[in-house]
Amino acid sequence: MDKIIKIVLSVLLFTCLLDMPYGYFQLVRFAALIGFGLLSYKANQQSRQTEVFIYGALALLFQPFFKIALGRELWNIVDVIVGVGLLMSLFEKRKDE
Incomplete structure (x- = not known):
C-alpha cells in the first residue's frame, strides 16, 4: 500500500509542473495531506521515527488550510524534490525487511 501511495503522490506532484487549473493544485494539497499522513502513521507503527518526522513535515507543508x-517556481522545485524522493524511497533496501 505504501508503494501505491508513493507512486500516486509522485505522479500528482510531477503533473504540478504542467499548466493546470488552480483546483488541481488544491486537489494535490488534499491528496498530499492524506497520503503523507498515512505514510507517517504507517512509519510510526513500524517504529521508523525519521520517516514519521519527514512525512509529518511534508503533510504540514502541503496541507491546504x-x-x-x-x-x-519554488513550489515546482519542492514538487520535483519530493517526487524524486518518493520514487527513490521505493527502491530503498531496509534492514528490517
Whole structure:
C-alpha cells in the first residue's frame, strides 16, 4: 500500500509542473495531506521515527488550510524534490525487511 501511495503522490506532484487549473493544485494539497499522513502513521507503527518526522513535515507543508506562499517556481522545485524522493524511497533496501 505504501508503494501505491508513493507512486500516486509522485505522479500528482510531477503533473504540478504542467499548466493546470488552480483546483488541481488544491486537489494535490488534499491528496498530499492524506497520503503523507498515512505514510507517517504507517512509519510510526513500524517504529521508523525519521520517516514519521519527514512525512509529518511534508503533510504540514502541503496541507491546504493554512497555505504557505512560496511562489510558483519554488513550489515546482519542492514538487520535483519530493517526487524524486518518493520514487527513490521505493527502491530503498531496509534492514528490517
